Amino acid sequence: MSLPDRIDPRPPRRIYRWDLDKTYLQTDFESLRDLFRTAFQKAHEKVAVPGASALIRELAEQGDSRLCIVSGSPKQMRAVLEEKLKLDGVQWDEFVLKDNVSNLLRGRFRALRGQVGYKLPVILESRIHAPVEAEEVLFGDDAEADAFIYSLYADLIAGRVDERVLSQVLEAGGVYPDDVARVHEAWKKIPVADPVRRIFIHLDRLTPPAHFSAYGPRVVPIFNYFQAALVLLADGHLTAPQVLKIAVEMVQTAGHNIITLSNSFQDLLRRGLPLQQAAIALSQAMEGPNALLKAMRPVPDILAAFSKRLAALGTQPPPPRVQAVDYVSLISHALPRTHKGRSTKPST
Numbered sequence: 339m340s341l342p343d344r345i346d347p348r349p350p351r352r353i354y355r356w357d358l359d360k361t362y363l364q365t366d367f368e369s370l371r372d373l374f375r376t377a378f379q380k381a382h383e384k385v386a387v388p389g390a391s392a393l394i395r396e397l398a399e400q401g402d403s404r405l406c407i408v409s410g411s412p413k414q415m416r417a418v419l420e421e422k423l424k425l426d427g428v429q430w431d432e433f434v435l436k437d438n439v440s441n442l443l444r445g446r447f448r449a450l451r452g453q454v455g456y457k458l459p460v461i462l463e464s465r466i467h468a469p470v471e472a473e474e475v476l477f478g479d480d481a482e483a484d485a486f487i488y489s490l491y492a493d494l495i496a497g498r499v500d501e502r503v504l505s506q507v508l509e510a511g512g513v514y515p516d517d518v519a520r521v522h523e524a525w526k527k528i529p530v531a532d533p534v535r536r537i538f539i540h541l542d543r544l545t546p547p548a549h550f551s552a553y554g555p556r557v558v559p560i561f562n563y564f565q566a567a568l569v570l571l572a573d574g575h576l577t578a579p580q581v582l583k584i585a586v587e588m589v590q591t592a593g594h595n596i597i598t599l600s601n602s603f604q605d606l607l608r609r610g611l612p613l614q615q616a617a618i619a620l621s622q623a624m625e626g627p628n629a630l631l632k633a634m635r636p637v638p639d640i641l642a643a644f645s646k647r648l649a650a651l652g653t654q655p656p657p658p659r660v661q662a663v664d665y666v667s668l669i670s671h672a673l674p675r676t677h678k679g680r681s682t683k684p685s686t
Contacts, residue, residue, distance in 0.1 A: 349469045351402035352575065353533075354394070355461060355488075358409035358419065360479040360542040362390045381421035387540065388592030389563030389584050391426035396580040397570070398429065404468075406432040408460050410453060410482070413437050434460050448512045453482045454673070455513035461491055462524035474534045475575065477566070480545040480559070485537065486672035489553045490665055492534035494525055503665060510669045535573060538566045547609060552668060554661040558611070564588055565602050572616040578623035581616075 359365040364385045397403060405428070411419060413435045423430065436456055448455075474492075478484025490507065493499045504525075508518050537557045539550060547559040560566050567581045588594040606613060 348402055350404040350472050352397075352400070353404045353406060353468055353472050353474045354397055355406045355408065355464075355474060355476045356394070357478045357482075357484060358407060358411055360387075360481045361477050361484070361540050362386055362394075362407075363422070379418070381418050381425055384418075384422045386422075386426055387542075387563065388594065389567070389588045391428055392584045392587040393563045393567055393570075394428050396567075396576055396584060399580070400575065404431040405429065406434075406461075406464055408432075408434045408457055408464075410436050410456065412439070414439070432464060448514070452512060452673075453484075454487055454508070454511040454669075455517040457484075457487050458491060458513075459517055459520035459524060461487075462494070462521060462528065465491075465495060466524055466527045468533075470529050470531050470533075472533060475536045475538070475570070476534065477538045477540070479540040479542045480549075481542055483672045485539050485550050485553055485557050486665070486668060488534070488537045489557060489663055492532075492537070492556065493663060493665075495528050495530065496532040496534075497530045498662070499665065507665050507669055510666070511673060536569065538569075553663055561605065562588070562594070562602055564594070564599050565606055568603060568606060568613060568616055568620075569611060571619065572611070572613050578616075578619040581620060582623055 356362055364387055394405060398405065407430050409419070416433070416435055419435070420433070476484075476488045476491075478488055490499065490504075494504065501522075504521070505518075508521065513521070534556065537553070539557060539559045540563075541547070541559050541561050544561075545559070550557050550559050558566070558569055560569075564581075564585055567576055567584045570576045571578060571581050585594075585599055588599070589596075603613070603617075
């Protein structure tokens with residue numbers, strides 16, 4: 339009997355899609371000076387958002403998953419960005435950066451900052467090669483239009499958005515004809531499924547969470563990645579010890595403490611997220627022998643109070659069903675003014 343030449347990896351059971359700037363990396367590009375500083379930073383000078391790398395590593399520990407990164411950063415930064423990810427212990431399966439040099443040479447000025455015509459076709463084309471049953475969790479931020487793009491992506495492949503609405507959205511978003519064609523071509527190749535479980539939006543600009551209510555409960559705005567870890571614990575993507583590891587890293591490296599983490603938990607509860615089982619699992623994990631918690635022991639009384647508070651939480655309501663999203667109306671609020679419409683011209 340002959341042996342196979344190779345053993346192919348198992349198809350992914352879960353796909354995690356991440357943005358980089360302001361989602362994984364603490365990036366400033368509000369001014370020309372910020373842009374230049376960011377462009378010339380070395381890998382060790384770049385700073386990850388607290389808890390982001392720990393969360394990615396713990397999600398990878400579950401196995402059968404893929405990490406797909408799609409960033410608006412230019413291709414010329416690939417070497418330094420890859421080096422930064424390696425320094426953080428992050429391994430990826432796909433890494434797509436924006437070809438802004440090509441956009442400039444072709445006079446595609448709207449595409450320099452536009453995200454709908456860039457991210458939407460990229461993630462649709464990536465989904466073509468994914469197993470139909472593979473679940474997805476997406477991570478973005480409130481600096482661009484990530485909530486809009488990710489929700490549109492999810493509803494497109496689930497069959498909740500028709501071609502008429504898609505065409506209106508792409509027109510309103512000022513998407514170039516070749517990118518419009520890419521979106522339609524990729525969309526038609528994807529089997530209808532409903533794989534997107536969560537969309538996390540890191541509130542880099544501290545946008546009020548209520549701002550994202552129009553997208554329904556699938557979109558979860560977060561102030562930090564401990565909050566994302568809690569929701570992913572409730573969703574079955576992480577275990578309680580893994581969430582504690584993420585919390586410990588945030589305490590050790592980013593100035594968090596039991597009080598700030600407790601407040602983060604309570605913020606999610608006030609918003610009605612169903613975290614009862616996650617609370618019970620965390621409470622049990624904190625009561626047992628866990629060497630990781632020694633890093634948090636300067637405040638044993640607070641830790642004990644937090645554990646009791648978790649155990650005493652009442653039953654949370656079930657999450658509401660995915661609601662219909664009016665993308666045609668939302669695009670006018672989702673995109674910066676300079677992104678809208680094909681009549682937009684670059685300033686001179």
